[in-house]
Amino acid sequence: xxxxxxxxxxxxxxxxxxxxxxxxxxxxxxxxxxxxxxxxxxxxxxxxxxxxxxxxxxxxxxxxxxxxxxxxxxxxxxxxxxxxxxxxxxxxxxxxxxxxxxxxxxxxxxxxxxxxxxxxxxxxxxxxxxxxxxxxxxxxxxxxxxxxxxxxxxxxxxxxxxxxxxxxxxxxxxxxxxxxxxxxxxxxxxxxxxxxxxxxxxxxxxxxxxxxxxxxxxxxxxxxxxxxxxxxxxxxxxxxxxxxxxxxxxxxxxxxxxxxxxxxxxxxxxxxxx
Amino acid sequence: xxxxxxxxxxxxxxxxxxxxxxxxxxxxxxxxxxxxxxxxxxxxxxxxxxxxxxxxxxxxxxxxxxxxxxxxxxxxxxxxxxxxxxxxxxxxxxxxxxxxxxxxxxxxxxxxxxxxxxxxxxxxxxxxxxxxxxxxxxxxxxxxxxxxxxxxxxxxxxxxxxxxxxxxxxxxxxxxxxxxxxxxxxxxxxxxxxxxxxxxxxxxxxxxxxxxxxxxxxxxxxxxxxxxxxxxxxxxxxxxxxxxxxxxxxxxxxxxxxxxxxxxxxxxxxxxxxxxxxxxxxxxxxxxxxxxxxxxxxxxxxxxxxxxxxxxxxxxxxxxxxxxxxxxxxxxxxxxxxxxxxxxxxxxxxxxxxxxxxxxxxxxxxxxxxxxxxxxxxxxxxxxxxxxxxxxxxxxxxxxxxxxx
Numbered sequence: 001x002x003x004x005x006x007x008x009x010x011x012x013x014x015x016x017x018x019x020x021x022x023x024x025x026x027x028x029x030x031x032x033x034x035x036x037x038x039x040x041x042x043x044x045x046x047x048x049x050x051x052x053x054x055x056x057x058x059x060x061x062x063x064x065x066x067x068x069x070x071x072x073x074x075x076x077x078x079x080x081x082x083x084x085x086x087x088x089x090x091x092x093x094x095x096x097x098x099x100x101x102x103x104x105x106x107x108x109x110x111x112x113x114x115x116x117x118x119x120x121x122x123x124x125x126x127x128x129x130x131x132x133x134x135x136x137x138x139x140x141x142x143x144x145x146x147x148x149x150x151x152x153x154x155x156x157x158x159x160x161x162x163x164x165x166x167x168x169x170x171x172x173x174x175x176x177x178x179x180x181x182x183x184x185x186x187x188x189x190x191x192x193x194x195x196x197x198x199x200x201x202x203x204x205x206x207x208x209x210x211x212x213x214x215x216x217x218x219x220x221x222x223x224x225x226x227x228x229x230x231x232x233x234x235x236x237x238x239x240x241x242x243x244x245x246x247x248x249x250x251x252x253x254x255x256x257x258x259x260x261x262x263x264x265x266x267x268x269x270x271x272x273x274x
Numbered sequence: 275x276x277x278x279x280x281x282x283x284x285x286x287x288x289x290x291x292x293x294x295x296x297x298x299x300x301x302x303x304x305x306x307x308x309x310x311x312x313x314x315x316x317x318x319x320x321x322x323x324x325x326x327x328x329x330x331x332x333x334x335x336x337x338x339x340x341x342x343x344x345x346x347x348x349x350x351x352x353x354x355x356x357x358x359x360x361x362x363x364x365x366x367x368x369x370x371x372x373x374x375x376x377x378x379x380x381x382x383x384x385x386x387x388x389x390x391x392x393x394x395x396x397x398x399x400x401x402x403x404x405x406x407x408x409x410x411x412x413x414x415x416x417x418x419x420x421x422x423x424x425x426x427x428x429x430x431x432x433x434x435x436x437x438x439x440x441x442x443x444x445x446x447x448x449x450x451x452x453x454x455x456x457x458x459x460x461x462x463x464x465x466x467x468x469x470x471x472x473x474x475x476x477x478x479x480x481x482x483x484x485x486x487x488x489x490x491x492x493x494x495x496x497x498x499x500x501x502x503x504x505x506x507x508x509x510x511x512x513x514x515x516x517x518x519x520x521x522x523x524x525x526x527x528x529x530x531x532x533x534x535x536x537x538x539x540x541x542x543x544x545x546x547x548x549x550x551x552x553x554x555x556x557x558x559x560x561x562x563x564x565x566x567x568x569x570x571x572x573x574x575x576x577x578x579x580x581x582x583x584x585x586x587x588x589x590x591x592x593x594x595x596x597x598x599x600x601x602x603x604x605x606x607x608x609x610x611x612x613x614x615x616x617x618x619x620x621x622x623x624x625x626x627x628x629x630x631x632x633x634x635x636x637x638x639x640x641x642x643x644x645x646x647x648x649x650x651x652x653x654x655x656x657x658x659x660x661x662x663x664x665x666x667x668x669x670x671x672x673x674x675x676x677x678x679x
Contacts, residue, residue: 073459091461099459106453110313111509120453123445124460156507172456182459 025087026051026180026211027072032081034064034071040079041067045236049213051086054206055228056216056242060255063233065215066102066184073099073182085180095124098173100183103165108158114168115153118144121175143174148197163194170198181205183214187221199225222246277533282526290532293418293485296426297543298525300482301494303433305520307440307474308495309502309513313451314468318378319366320475321492322385326362327355327479328392328488331413335399346409348425348484355413356480362388363472416487416540418531425484432481436474440513447471448509486540494520497547504558523547575600576650580624582606586613587625627653633665 027049034042042064049055057065071078072090085093098121118140119132126136144150147167157165166186173181181202187195202212202225216222222229222242229246231237231254238250277286284291311317334354339345362384369380396410409417440447449457450467458464479491486494502515527543556563582597583606592598592611601607606617613621630653635644646656653662 070455075455075458094461097459099456101453101455101459105455107315110452111503111507111512112448112452113508116508117452120449120456123449124462128442128445 024051025049026053026055026085027182027213028084028087029068029072030082032068032071032083033079034067034076034081035079040234042071042232043234045081045232047230047236047239049211049230050228051211052206052209053227054202054212054214054225055230056214056222056226057230057232058216058219058222058254059232059237063254065217065232068232069182069184069213069215073097075099075101095176096179098176098178098181100169100173100181100186102184102188103162103169108160108165110157112157113153114144114149114155114157114160115140117157117168118171118175121172125176140171140175143171144168146174147171147201161191163190166190166194167197170201174201178210180211180213183212185215185217187216187218219251278529281529281532286529286532289418289421290528292421292423292426293532293539294525294528296421296429296485297528297539298521299433300429300478300485301498301519301524301527301543301547302517302521303429303436304478304482304491304494305498305502305523306513306517307436307478308520309499309509309516310440310447310451310471311475312496312499312503313448313509313512314471316377316468316472317492317496318381319363319472320479320495322366322381322388323359323363323472323476324479324488324491325385325392326388327359327483328413329388329395330354330356330358330392331410331483332392332395332399333358335410336395336402339402348422348428351410351413352428352480352483355483356476358388359476359479363469363476367469412487413483414487414489415538416483416485416490418485418528418539421485429481429485432477436478436481437517439470439474443467443470443474444510444513451509486543490540490544493544493547494524497544497551498523501547501551501554504554504561519547519550523550579604580650583617583621583624584628586617586621629669630662630665633668634661637665637668 025048027047029045029047032042032045032047033040041062045064045068047068057068059065067076070076071081072083074090083090085096090097115137119136121143122132122136122140126132130136141150141153144153147170149164149167149171152160152164152168157168160168170183170186173183183202186198186202190198202214205212214226216226223246226242228240229242230239231245231250233254233256237254238245280286281290281294284294308317308320311320331351331354334351335345337354338347338350343350366377366380366384369375369383370377375383399410409420412419446457446462446467447470449460449462450464450471454464457467475495478495479488482491482494498516498520499512501519502512505515506512523546524543527546528539530546531537531539531542554562557565559565578594578597578600582592582594582601585592585597586601586607592601592607598607598611601617602609604616605614606620607613631647634653634657635647638644643656653665657665
């Protein structure tokens with residue numbers, strides 16, 4: 001393997017020879033900048049999320065967490081930057097990725113049932129004309145069962161609670177049978193039972209060797225749920241294993257003093273639990 | 275037979291039969307292919323696109339006359355209309371993407387400017403010697419007077435293509451309408467699918483231009499799917515129900531207009547569709563206004579009954595007149611608000627249910643079952659008799675239930 005040196009301007013403006021994306025990284029970004037209008041939401045971010053691990057993207061509101069995820073998927077356009085998935089440019093690895101968008105991003109009065117939504121995860125695979133009955137339908141039902149929603153298959157999606165809607169979105173991602181799962185605030189506004197169910201599914205995915213990257217807002221649970229953290233506030237603040245990176249110092253740098261000292265102490269002390 | 279039945283049975287003459295069949299086919303194509311515009315919440319874009327056909331009609335006429343032709347060739351006029359409609363659509367896209375203007379502003383601007391330009395061109399054509407008999411005004415509100423066999427063929431072929439394309443693209447279009455971010459993440463080109471959706475509506479607009487006219491075609495694209503939405507909770511059913519409603523409205527509307535002297539076809543079709551909409555709005559089984567009023571009323575009754583009985587159990591006074599009337603009607607309270615024998619029994623039962631729920635929520639803390647507590651659902655619907663027996667045991671000595679069950 002002879003690495004070709006690629007030169008990309010890093011956030012300090014100096015040329016840098018980036019670590020080449022290795023197959024061990026599930027998701028890697030280099031020099032990623034995203035801007036709404038002329039105010040960068042994410043500025044020149046490099047990030048590497050290890051394969052086979054559960055990683056969290058953490059930062060305050062408006063820090064560009066969701067934007068980073070959406071831009072890496074091409075859901076919002078990026079101004080600059082390259083994204084690789086398991087060492088392959090993301091455009092060529094679409095079938096290895098499953099995305100769980102924020103629940104609030106869709107209209108839940110849309111005329112569709114739970115099973116229909118889960119089957120959407122198969123559209124790419126079966127194409128325009130492929131059959132969605134038989135094996136495909138069975139697959140969808142199995143995934144609904146994995147998130148504990150099998151009894152709701154024929155409900156209109158608007159009749160579900162927030163937590164149930166989130167589980168349906170997770171089932172839709174599961175049916176894709178991907179290697180990398182990208183989740184945008186999967187625990188936002190869900191009940192405790194759903195949070196438990198989702199984290200169990202994610203941990204099971206990890207045990208199957210899959211990789212998970214989630215935008216996460218709850219500092220109290222970060223340590224218990226994730227192996228790897230990426231701290232962001234428009235720019236990259238820190239990244240690494242949760243034990244060494246999820247520290248008071250880094251959190252203060254990320255939140256810019258918006259966290260009270262006691263809060264941080266509490267997190268660091270009790271972090272191991274959950 | 276009445277003229278209306280004649281028309282319905284295609285016995286009202288060659289022209290009326292052509293119009294009826296054409297309008298039915300057009301209605302089906304418009305209803306089904308318009309569904310995704312409705313689901314994507316972009317119905318009004320098609321209105322702007324329809325208005326943007328007018329300058330194309332005028333320009334095509336001028337060009338054909340300038341080339342020494344007749345100017346009235348329908349195919350030529352439709353090609354012209356498609357060109358400016360496409361330009362209008364691209365302009366809306368461009369304005370929305372490249373400026374800070376929202377889509378509604380872009381729609382307003384494009385609709386107004388293109389329609390104005392079209393009217394100016396039509397006026398210019400009126401003054402041209404060749405334009406006296408052009409009859410281009412028919413494209414505004416549609417005209418059926420001179421409908422030819424070839425016009426019906428254009429509708430049949432164009433409509434079939436639009437319906438086929440709608441069927442073929444139903445999955446990506448559903449996905450983009452429901453969750454465009456997820457579609458993009460799967461690797462679909464959302465912008466292109468949006469364009470295809472719009473392109474389908476545009477194609478239907480162009481082929482329907484002569485029959486229904488550009489002002490009302492938006493109604494044929496949208497009313498059927500809005501109507502169909504009342505009857506189903508699945509997007510692909512909406513498509514075909516909308517097609518059916520559109521087709522029937524087109525056919526029946528054409529028959530009505532053929533059976534009465536000088537009734538305009540396009541507007542009558544739209545009114546028939548609007549009738550179907552009104553009926554659905556009122557009487558659809560789940561989403562209709564009557565059904566939801568009834569549902570709300572039943573819910574209100576359950577809430578008041580429960581509250582009233584709990585008040586009796588705790589010997590609080592009932593102040594709500596509605597609650598009192600309700601309980602009195604069931605013979606649970608006397609006219610002066612004092613509980614009857616039956617009322618006391620019911621109250622004890624409800625109060626016991628509450629206490630059982632309280633225990634259930636205490637000891638079953640994490641189960642999804644206790645989540646079903648809403649103050650209304652009887653505990654027997656959620657827990658088994660054995661479990662309830664356990665709750666009663668924890669409640670302590672059985673409470674005197676005064677003939678409670």
